Amino acid sequence: MRSARNRELIALVPVALLLSAGFAAVFAQEQAEVGDLSLVYGAYFLAVCLAAHVYLRLRLPNADPYLFPLAALLTAFGLVMVYRIDADLARDQANWFVLGLVLFALAIHFLRDYEVLERYRYTIAIAGLLLLLAPRLPGIGQQVNGAYLGVKLGPLAFQPAEFSKICIVIFLASYLREHREMLIVGARRVLGVTLPPLKHLGPLLVVWGAAMFMLVFIRDLGSSLMFFAAFLALLYVATARFSFVAIGMAMFLAGAWFFASTVPHVHDRVQIWLDPYRDPSNTGYQVLQSIFAQADGGLFGVGFGQALIEIPGTNDPLLPAAHTDTIYSLIVNEVGLFGACAVILAYLLFAARGFKIALLADDGFSKLLATGLTAVFAIQAFVIIGGVTRVIPLTGVTLPFVSYGGSSIVANFVLLALLLLVSDRARREATAAARTGPLAPEPA
Amino acid sequence: MNSQIVKLFGLIVVLFAVLVGFTSYWSVFDAEALKEKTANKRPLLEQQRIERGRILADDGTVIARSVRKGRGDNLRYLRRYPEGSLFGHPVGYSFVREGDSEFEQFHNDELVGNESEFVSLLDELRGQTQEGNDVVTNLDPEAQRVALGALEAVGFGAVVAIEPSTGRVRVLASNPPYDPNRVPFELTELNQNELESPLLNRATQGQYPPGSTFKVVTAAAGLDTGAITLESTIDAPSTIDVQGQPLANADGASYGPIPLEPALTGSVNTWFAQLGEKIGADPLFDYMDRFGFGSTPAIDLPDDQVYRSGVFEGRDLLGRGDPVDVARIAIGQERLAVTPLQMAEVAAAVANGGTLMKPQIWSRVVDPDGRVTERLDPSRYSQAMEEETAAALTDAMEGVVSEGTGTNAAIPGVPVAGKTGTAETPFNDSCVGGGDNQAWFIGFAPADDPEIAIAATVECTDSFGGELAAPIFREVAETLIDDE
Numbered sequence: 001m002r003s004a005r006n007r008e009l010i011a012l013v014p015v016a017l018l019l020s021a022g023f024a025a026v027f028a029q030e031q032a033e034v035g036d037l038s039l040v041y042g043a044y045f046l047a048v049c050l051a052a053h054v055y056l057r058l059r060l061p062n063a064d065p066y067l068f069p070l071a072a073l074l075t076a077f078g079l080v081m082v083y084r085i086d087a088d089l090a091r092d093q094a095n096w097f098v099l100g101l102v103l104f105a106l107a108i109h110f111l112r113d114y115e116v117l118e119r120y121r122y123t124i125a126i127a128g129l130l131l132l133l134a135p136r137l138p139g140i141g142q143q144v145n146g147a148y149l150g151v152k153l154g155p156l157a158f159q160p161a162e163f164s165k166i167c168i169v170i171f172l173a174s175y176l177r178e179h180r181e182m183l184i185v186g187a188r189r190v191l192g193v194t195l196p197p198l199k200h201l202g203p204l205l206v207v208w209g210a211a212m213f214m215l216v217f218i219r220d221l222g223s224s225l226m227f228f229a230a231f232l233a234l235l236y237v238a239t240a241r242f243s244f245v246a247i248g249m250a251m252f253l254a255g256a257w258f259f260a261s262t263v264p265h266v267h268d269r270v271q272i273w274l275d276p277y278r279d280p281s282n283t284g285y286q287v288l289q290s291i292f293a294q295a296d297g298g299l300f301g302v303g304f305g306q307a308l309i310e311i312p313g314t315n316d317p318l319l320p321a322a323h324t325d326t327i328y329s330l331i332v333n334e335v336g337l338f339g340a341c342a343v344i345l346a347y348l349l350f351a352a353r354g355f356k357i358a359l360l361a362d363d364g365f366s367k368l369l370a371t372g373l374t375a376v377f378a379i380q381a382f383v384i385i386g387g388v389t390r391v392i393p394l395t396g397v398t399l400p401f402v403s404y405g406g407s408s409i410v411a412n413f414v415l416l417a418l419l420l421l422v423s424d425r426a427r428r429e430a431t432a433a434a435r436t437g438p439l440a441p442e443p444a
Numbered sequence: 445m446n447s448q449i450v451k452l453f454g455l456i457v458v459l460f461a462v463l464v465g466f467t468s469y470w471s472v473f474d475a476e477a478l479k480e481k482t483a484n485k486r487p488l489l490e491q492q493r494i495e496r497g498r499i500l501a502d503d504g505t506v507i508a509r510s511v512r513k514g515r516g517d518n519l520r521y522l523r524r525y526p527e528g529s530l531f532g533h534p535v536g537y538s539f540v541r542e543g544d545s546e547f548e549q550f551h552n553d554e555l556v557g558n559e560s561e562f563v564s565l566l567d568e569l570r571g572q573t574q575e576g577n578d579v580v581t582n583l584d585p586e587a588q589r590v591a592l593g594a595l596e597a598v599g600f601g602a603v604v605a606i607e608p609s610t611g612r613v614r615v616l617a618s619n620p621p622y623d624p625n626r627v628p629f630e631l632t633e634l635n636q637n638e639l640e641s642p643l644l645n646r647a648t649q650g651q652y653p654p655g656s657t658f659k660v661v662t663a664a665a666g667l668d669t670g671a672i673t674l675e676s677t678i679d680a681p682s683t684i685d686v687q688g689q690p691l692a693n694a695d696g697a698s699y700g701p702i703p704l705e706p707a708l709t710g711s712v713n714t715w716f717a718q719l720g721e722k723i724g725a726d727p728l729f730d731y732m733d734r735f736g737f738g739s740t741p742a743i744d745l746p747d748d749q750v751y752r753s754g755v756f757e758g759r760d761l762l763g764r765g766d767p768v769d770v771a772r773i774a775i776g777q778e779r780l781a782v783t784p785l786q787m788a789e790v791a792a793a794v795a796n797g798g799t800l801m802k803p804q805i806w807s808r809v810v811d812p813d814g815r816v817t818e819r820l821d822p823s824r825y826s827q828a829m830e831e832e833t834a835a836a837l838t839d840a841m842e843g844v845v846s847e848g849t850g851t852n853a854a855i856p857g858v859p860v861a862g863k864t865g866t867a868e869t870p871f872n873d874s875c876v877g878g879g880d881n882q883a884w885f886i887g888f889a890p891a892d893d894p895e896i897a898i899a900a901t902v903e904c905t906d907s908f909g910g911e912l913a914a915p916i917f918r919e920v921a922e923t924l925i926d927d928e
Contacts, residue, residue, distance in 0.1 A: 233452055236448055236451075236452065237445050237448040237449055237452060238445065240445070240447075240448050277481075277483065280482075280483035281483065284483075288481075288483055288484075291470050291478060292478055292479075292481070292483075292484045292486050293486075294467060294470040294471040294475075295470055295471060295474065295475040295478035295479055295484075295486075296475075296479075296486050296490070297471050298471055298472060298475055299471070299472055308486065308489055308490065308493075311485070311489060312489060312492065312493065312514065312518050312519065312520045313513070313514060313518055313520060318485070318486070318489070332467060332470075332471050336471065337467060337468055337471045337472055340464075340467050340471070341464055341467075344460050344463055344464055344467075347460065348456070348457065348460050351453065351456050352453065355449050355450075355452070355453045358445075358449050359446050359449055359450075364445070367445055367449070368445075371445075371449055371452065375452065375456075378456045378459075378460075382456075382459050382460065382463065385463045385467075386459075386462075386463060386466075389463060389466035389467055389470060390466065390470075391462055391463065391466050
């Protein structure tokens with residue numbers, strides 16, 4: 001399937017051009033002159049992407065041709081936005097991007113037979129939970145804005161939830177692949193509601209418990225929502241029982257409501273969401289400024305590098321956490337509603353390709369793995385964009401590939417590697433099947 | 445599982461559509477409302493990055509300009525007022541933290557060069573940054589200086605000078621003044637200074653009893669409705685009884701039956717009180733409305749900084765059908781409260797043959813390339829009275845200056861028409877240590893071809909309008925007529 005890789009190669013060129021143009025626009029704004037530096041950056045970026053592309057050509061020739069360019073597009077966009085906020089941060093981000101690609105390559109190298117993951121699923125599940133717990137461990141844990149999301153090991157700081165989401169999706173895909181029949185066959189109808197068999201309810205309650213646990217101990221509504229939604233998505237795809245999803249959703253909402261009224265941090269987040277104007281210069285500041293930044297953008301935005309992030313003449317932030325949580329608001333501010341729609345469209349295309357892989361894959365684990373990874377990725381984008389647009393309470397989740405943050409970039413490239421691994425096999429088998437002729441007679 | 449995967453994708457599409465919906469709501473549909481929120485400092489901060497246009501006097505004197513501070517992301521412009529306190533009123537101030545006021549606030553869009561989003565987009569594509577326009581006013585610095593100086597010599601008060609034929613505002617002075625350059629440092633002190641209230645623009649926000657200057661309105665209504673003619677006489681004894689209370693002439697004299705001209709020249713209270721009753725309350729209110737009483741004057745200043753004039757019950761305006769003492773309204777007493785701007789409009793209406801023009805401070809808008817993009821097109825506010833009425837009234841008002849209470853307003857070689865007023869304000873608590881009189885003079889010159897109509901008033905004084913306000917009128921009128 002050479003043509004798939006050729007399509008990928010062609011798609012990378014406009015991405016590199018977009019990056020160059022973006023940098024050029026930022027330079028033009030800052031120095032009132034356009035040097036050739038933006039082209040140099042564009043060339044570096046293209047070179048790194050080409051290296052990854054050549055690697056894919058060798059190792060996964062049949063993999064989906066659009067996912068990598070889409071990830072590169074989002075990364076390029078993120079780099080320009082982060083550069084526009086702070087050149088030093090952008091340099092870090094570029095390094096993280098390269099490291100992400102290295103891990104991307106390593107994952108592809110070592111997980112070529114990704115069924116091996118199934119064998120270690122409990123180990124992986126425990127690793128995932130430990131990663132989630134790490135921020136609460138004394139000595140290495142870090143509290144950010146009341147939530148426990150960060151870990152600091154010596155000079156290295158990272159957000160373990162980013163990696164944990166991959167571990168948990170792998171576990172759920174494997175677990176549900178094995179037990180889905182049981183969940184379907186053993187289901188009972190009680191009072192008109194289809195309930196899962198009690199024997200298998202246990203593990204599901206464990207997942208619910210884990211989500212509630214995150215809410216209480218990590219105090220992060222966003223990650224908790226993201227994990228649980230991914231779980232429900234997988235449960236639905238595995239069992240085709242909408243009632244399970246409804247029960248799960250009801251349980252989550254009940255739990256979230258209970259903890260929202262007892263855990264102060266979660267309670268505050270919900271209060272701010274409902275009424276940000278109560279304390280506009282303090283607790284409501286971030287979400288209000290996020291919305292004001294969008295109002296400032298309008299249809300077309302004010303242009304790259306033109307939005308206000310700090311109050312001029314001071315170091316006080318006008319848009320707090322512009323490089324991470326509220327980067328989407330900055331995007332709306334600078335490139336307007338149209339630009340923001342393009343970003344959302346990029347995520348939607350990514351999700352479409354991810355689900356396409358799940359549709360093509362022909363074994364249960366591959367299907368569920370691709371579905372889970374795609375769902376958690378799309379839901380993460382929804383949680384943070386929804387947070388800054390006041391669809392849901394604002395929580396500290398990164399915008400995949402775009403936000404500043406090493407863990408986020410690296411973890412999402414590993415996620416992409418897994419998706420491409422599944423894709424390569426699925427498409428290779430599909431092609432092989434087509435070449436040897438249909439197994440079943442095709443309708444004339 | 446495939447059909448579930450497709451449905452799941454459908455759900456994701458719906459969720460993302462919700463995101464697009466919310467983003468469009470904030471960035472487009474609700475954007476204007478969000479920009480109005482007080483918690484939103486962005487509009488002010490953005491404006492600070494635009495070089496706000498200058499405000500110029502009629503002769504090109506710079507009243508307000510912007511100076512550049514910082515560069516790059518820290519670039520901002522700060523407002524400077526080279527004339528200091530001379531134009532604190534009516535130009536106001538514009539600062540990011542303290543907000544804006546008066547002329548600066550009203551003409552904000554022109555000064556920052558706000559345009560439609562489409563035009564802004566074109567400018568952006570053409571690489572043009574938003575630039576503010578200069579706004580040239582009709583204000584005359586020399587006359588403003590004379591007016592403010594004259595007020596400072598005698599007490600708190602205001603002077604308003606309007607060109608009757610166009611409504612151009614040449615002077616709008618309020619004493620005590622304030623220096624807008626000091627606003628970023630002492631806005632709180634300026635606001636809390638209740639003794640002087642320097643931020644109060646007395647020309648548009650001072651609500652004073654008009655005293656005898658209101659007789660011009662009564663006379664206009666009397667002549668125009670036909671209640672009297674120039675020849676009709678009314679018997680004017682020293683005292684009459686109105687609603688059980690005696691109403692007396694200021695000089696205690698008894699005049700007998702006299703026509704309008706000597707009654708106005710002598711400012712005879714008993715004569716005008718009876719004229720008021722002859723006209724009736726409702727027709728008198730009609731004429732007050734024609735002069736602009738009861739409405740916010742159509743001047744180019746923010747509505748909340750220009751007060752209405754009329755008969756007040758507490759904060760509410762009284763009008764047709766309300767129980768009022770029309771005899772005392774007719775002589776400028778009762779619960780009448782008027783702004784100096786309103787009384788200048790009364791003088792201007794008489795001066796302009798009965799046609800009242802909308803008073804306007806701005807004259808033209810000049811874009812950064814020096815092109816005039818907008819020019820004041822003088823427009824009529826109302827026909828306050830017939831032209832013949834105005835001519836007759838002018839004759840009577842000339843008598844006031846040539847041989848009546850207003851002789852101090854006389855300018856050698858120039859016929860002047862005017863009316864004095866002295867209202868007693870014994871219950872005005874804000875007059876600390878001062879007198880109990882509100883001294884007024886309204887008038888215009890030259891009477892035969894009016895170039896300028898002026899209202900001058902001084903609060904909390906022991907003196908009379910003819911002694912205190914008439915000389916201010918003369919000084920300001922001389923300055924403005926010499927200019928021409």
